[in-house]
Amino acid sequence: MFRTVFVFDVYNRNAVHAQGGDRQKYRPVHEISNVCTTSDPVGIVRELRPAEVYIADLNRLQGRGDPNINFGVIRGVSELSQTMLDPGISSFEDVSGVLGLAEHLVLGTETASLDSITKISAAYPSQINVSIDKKNGNILSSDPLMPKDPLEIVKVLNGLEINDIIFLDMDMVGTSSGFDAQFLSLIADISDHNVLLGGGVRDVEDIRQLEAIGIKGALVATGLHNGSIPIEMVR
DSSP, X not given: OOEEEEEEEEETTEEEEOXXXXXXXXXXXXXXXXXXXXXXXXXXXXXXXXXXXXXXEHXXXXXXXXXXXXXXXXXXXXXXXXXXXXXXXOSGGGTTTTTTSSSEEEEETTTOOHHHHHHHHHHSTTSEEEEEEEETTEEOOOOTTSOSSHHHXXXXXXXXXXXXXXXXXXXXXXXXXXXXXXXXXXXHXXXXXXXXXXXXXXXXXXXXXXXXXXXXEXXXXXXXXXXXXXXXXXX
16 A cells, blocks of 8 residues: 655754755745645644655754754654654664664664664664665765765665655755656565655655556645645645
8 A cells, every 4th residue: 555654844843844954944834835834743743644754854954053953743743643754863872862763763864874874773673774865866865875876875775674665856945846766666676675755746646657667655745735645635
């Protein structure tokens, strides 16, 4: 069954909406949404009742403000919906402070090295999702050992006991500008794990195309807020 995962980023306890991965231009969700009347994360989940939620903790990802400020709302969301959380983990030591906030933790190449991903996934088998983060056409990573080709990263991840792989094209986040179906089909073909796409998913037709090429799920926000993707698809 194809998974349509509702996404929002949290900053200072509020849900904010992304556009093109520019974190300086995020706006409170209720200002741009046709379906949300609040930017309180728990209130949004109560309103929309999504089966699955992806949360990015921007305070931790950006290193701004109190790193624990969003923990209460994240716990509140995870009590209502199956939740995966990207808290900006960069090292093994980071995990203990966020373990238990959500069902799955997301390790993104933006913050986590290949060595950290390997060690953390071995210590917490099947509790980890890995996000292959791409921006400006390149893999987003400060690790010199991280392959530059996403297909090579997938091959490395095949040897790890992780849950899902997320291919996150940050240039496409919030743009509803589509995706490279041929490339995603290659990723799905070589991956031993379920692959989800984040960024660029416009509407129901895009979701059908992703399912047809072997992608197992999509992270959606803009299409849901503007009505192109029915709320029922995330329930």
